[in-house]
Amino acid sequence: MDWQIFGVWLAAFMTLGIISFLYKDNVFYKAAEAIFIGISAGYWFIVFFWDSMVGKFYVQAIESPEPEHHVWVGLILGILMLARLSNKVGWIARWPLAFVVGATAGLYMMMFFVSNAMVQVQSTIMPLWETGDGWFTVFNNIVIIIGVTCGLVYFFFSKKHEGAFGVAAKIGIWFLMVTFGASFGYTVMSRMSLMLGRLDFLFGTWLEMIP
């Protein structure tokens, strides 16, 4: 039996099973969905077992001639996480969870502050025109400054949006709408690409209809 062909047919069946949901919920969709979830969970489990348990813990803490003992802390915290499975000692799982939340928040806090606040502000406060700039760059700079200013005005709710302030807020809304529209457009393109990928597989790889 040619396993390559079997794999292609299986993938085609799964694809059609998932797509069939567009018509209505059915047993083929449910089967494909369940198989996908099961295989995903199994795949991730095996990958993380070999990468983290073996690659990080066993190799570094046990097999290495110079064992790194701090890796044991990770193992213990990992085991404590499993306490969630018990009603009696489930509360112990909060400790490793607190560690994860704290470490992640700490990691992100500084990076976000620097990259998403400081550098972004720096990028916005810029000269409208510099020697050598083309008219398009100048136009872009003006749009950025108007967009940022009016966008901020729209989110300033301590003053009633009327008069010049109201006009600025309205321009801010327009900028937001254009942003949402662009974002939606990109999302459509992204989803279409996924559909194209599957149709390319069905018509090309499976049915061999695309030259």
Added chain:
Amino acid sequence: MTNIGLYFSIGIIVIGLLAILRYSLKGKDIDRRIIFLFMFITVASSLLFKMEFPEKPTLIVKKVFNKIENLPEGSRILISFDFDPAMKPEVMPMANAFVRHCMVKKHKLYIMTLWATGQALMLESIEEVLKPEFPDAVYGEDYTSLGFKAGGVGVLNVIITDFRKMYATDEHGTPLDEIPLFAEVTSAKDMDLILPIGGGAPGPKEWILFVGDPGKVPIAPGLAAVVAPLIYPYYPKQAIGLLGGVKGAAEYESELLRNYDQFKDMDTPALSMMGPQTMAHIVIIAFIIIGNITYFRKRRMNDNA
């Protein structure tokens, strides 16, 4: 024959859209499955009959191309395959285009992934593009692969100071100290350019936050379209350029074709996808127009009543 099929499909789509307009003007609701069927016919016909449009790179894509083009031979470029099979259709073309461009310019390539599901796709690019098209490239001297490492941003946070603290070996179990490409590389700061490709977390955004900004390393992300608007604000200061979705990939492919004769027969999946993409977008715009015509007509009728 191909053109006849294409015109026939376009004819069916146009007639169908007019029929939907007429149906909705009568005040009847359109079943959502009709919309799905329409999208299917549109995309499938453009795909089967090979509808293609010429692409011209925009400035934001051109900057990425020029960066790789103008780096001196032997520059160190890191590509991170941070995506899964679901994202593959739109970001794999840009990954392959980056690999081709880096290799033809004789840059040193460092390949890795922060996603477990990216491992197989990374290997696919090496086995199906890098090795067959550049048979003289030597593993360890011209390119190397670090494979997948769990930890997400934790990995980035470590490699910005020292690769060896996170990767004792490469993907094949060879210690980094025995790989010539790592002889003068300590951390990600030693890279001349980083090309993170993906659309989730950890992904291009994390590369900018945890490596690009603190390490002052130029970053040029290749993005799934759905996250592209979120990364645009980082351009041009924190990202030197970017490729947004399949359109960005198509522009990059066209630029490769324009500049390198040796790639004239290469597979161009992104360029091939732009025809169906364009048709699908036209049909969506038509649906929006039909919806609005119906809405305003209904509103006028209600006002008159």
